[in-house]
Amino acid sequence: MEEIKVTLTETPKQKPAEDALGFGKYFTDHMFMMDYNEEKGWHDPRIIPYGPIALDPSASVFHYAQEVFEGLKAYRTADGTIQLFRPEENFKRLNSSNDRLCIPQVDVDFCIKALSKLIEVEKDWVPHAEGTSLYIRPFIFACEPVLGVHPSKEYKFIIILSPSGSYYASGLAPVKIYVEPEYVRAVRGGTGFTKTGGNYACSLKAQQEAKGYSQVLWLDGVERKYIEEVGAMNVFFVIGDEVVTPALLGSVLPGITRKSCIEILRSWGYTVNERRLSIDEVEEAAKNGQLKEMFGTGTAAVVSPVGELKYKDDVIEISGGEIGELTKRLYDELTGIQLSKREDRFGWITKVC
Ligand SMILES: *Cc1c(COP(=O)(O)O)cnc(C)c1O
Numbered sequence: 001m002e003e004i005k006v007t008l009t010e011t012p013k014q015k016p017a018e019d020a021l022g023f024g025k026y027f028t029d030h031m032f033m034m035d036y037n038e039e040k041g042w043h044d045p046r047i048i049p050y051g052p053i054a055l056d057p058s059a060s061v062f063h064y065a066q067e068v069f070e071g072l073k074a075y076r077t078a079d080g081t082i083q084l085f086r087p088e089e090n091f092k093r094l095n096s097s098n099d100r101l102c103i104p105q106v107d108v109d110f111c112i113k114a115l116s117k118l119i120e121v122e123k124d125w126v127p128h129a130e131g132t133s134l135y136i137r138p139f140i141f142a143c144e145p146v147l148g149v150h151p152s153k154e155y156k157f158i159i160i161l162s163p164s165g166s167y168y169a170s171g172l173a174p175v176k177i178y179v180e181p182e183y184v185r186a187v188r189g190g191t192g193f194t195k196t197g198g199n200y201a202c203s204l205k206a207q208q209e210a211k212g213y214s215q216v217l218w219l220d221g222v223e224r225k226y227i228e229e230v231g232a233m234n235v236f237f238v239i240g241d242e243v244v245t246p247a248l249l250g251s252v253l254p255g256i257t258r259k260s261c262i263e264i265l266r267s268w269g270y271t272v273n274e275r276r277l278s279i280d281e282v283e284e285a286a287k288n289g290q291l292k293e294m295f296g297t298g299t300a301a302v303v304s305p306v307g308e309l310k311y312k313d314d315v316i317e318i319s320g321g322e323i324g325e326l327t328k329r330l331y332d333e334l335t336g337i338q339l340s341k342r343e344d345r346f347g348w349i350t351k352v353c
Contacts, residue, residue: 001110002045004032004117009049018129021165023300028125028134028161032118036104036155045110047118050160056145060152065198066142068097071232071299072256073133073164074119074352076126077340082119082134084350085338087112089256094138097194102151103140111138115159116352122161123353131166135300167301172331174307174321175296177230178210179217179279181312185228185251187221192228192251203231213310215296219279221251226276233296233304234258237282238326240290247274257297257334263346264333270326279311286316293324302338303331 009029016026027050034045061067070090074082091108098105115136119126126134138159142152183206186192191199206216217235220226227246229235234255236245243265248254265272285291294306305323309316318324336342340349 001107002043004114005044005046006117006121007046007048008121011049015125016163018127018132018163019165021127021132021163023164023167024135024137024162026163028122028163030118030121031161032114032157032159034114034157036157038153042104042106042157045114047121053156053158055143058145058147059141059143060146061141061143063147064142064149065196065201066101066103066152067139067197068094068101068103068141069137069139069195069197070094071195072136073299073338074126074136074161075133075338076128079340081340082123082126082352083338083340084112084115084352086256086260086348087115087350089259090138093195093254093256094140097196098140100191100194101196103142103155106140106157112350116350118159118161119352125161125163127163127165129166131168133164135162135164136160137162167304172305172323172328174305174319174323175214176212176308176310177215177217177296177306178213179309179311180206180210180219181224182206184221184224185218188250190221190251192221193248193254195253207231217309225278225280227279227282228252229255230296232300233298235294235296235306236261237277237285237291238293238324239281239285240292241271243270243272243326244277245272245274246277249276255297257299257302260334260346260348261297261303261330264330265326267345282309283311283314283316286318291316291318293327294318295324295327295330302334303327 031050036042072090091111095105140157144152144154215230217230218228296304305327307321
């Protein structure tokens, strides 16, 4: 791949206050971009000022949603180092999404190099306050100007960066989740295992109707019986001595936080089973006192305690609405590794600068 050309902005923005960052509202001064066509493959990698891009109205992404994305974070540690958590896993998953959406593969090592270079340019944008981070959004979309339903011959790959506030503005706290009895997110054989825009577009309706609940828990798309995941998190249950998380059968997003939690839990000697788990089994376990904890895992929240599930007419209270012991221990361990407060015993950290 060619050299990454850098064009710096002449009008840097004023940085937002770190206590009012929120999520995904502010963007840094620059972005990474490269193009694809059949003749040249991926080419012209460049870092340029952040700003609008011009696209033909017939660009295929607008009509048939041929698009994929990723989400990860850069963290600033106590000694000022800026680092990434398992970035190779994100770009490998991007390629898995690419494959399903008929988008050409990207070079994982080159992507990490490009991202690192972009973050170096934007290093003053990585916030300092506890719990804050620089959210990273790589995405690829089809831009061939033609209306036929076929894989595009042209694509753009872009990475944008957004300084983000702490997910838990008022400290780690349990969330309430609505179990969706009717709408479904994905089916086996579909695109549930990919990060593609359409999966999220079709989830909005359920979220809108689940008023008063922070997230929707999806059941499987065929029987609406087996637990899958929530909006942007995988889920875990502590039932008796067993930790259970839904198996990856094609409709569930293979979360990197999920994978990391499984590895940590097993290293601590826990039995973690990836298997099918029905909502009835969860209700039953709650009734007979075996359901000890439930938590969600994802890049945004890392580990999120769940205090209540609402399913049809039932309300299932979990851990007495408190933060479960194992949930807290996992949260501390993962955030500890991400911020180099704890030993990186699995080799998950990539230092940027
Ligand atoms: C991104 C995402 C997750 C979490 O994945 P991580 O790699 O842990 O951030 C889980 N479910 C869905 C639907 C997602 O989009």
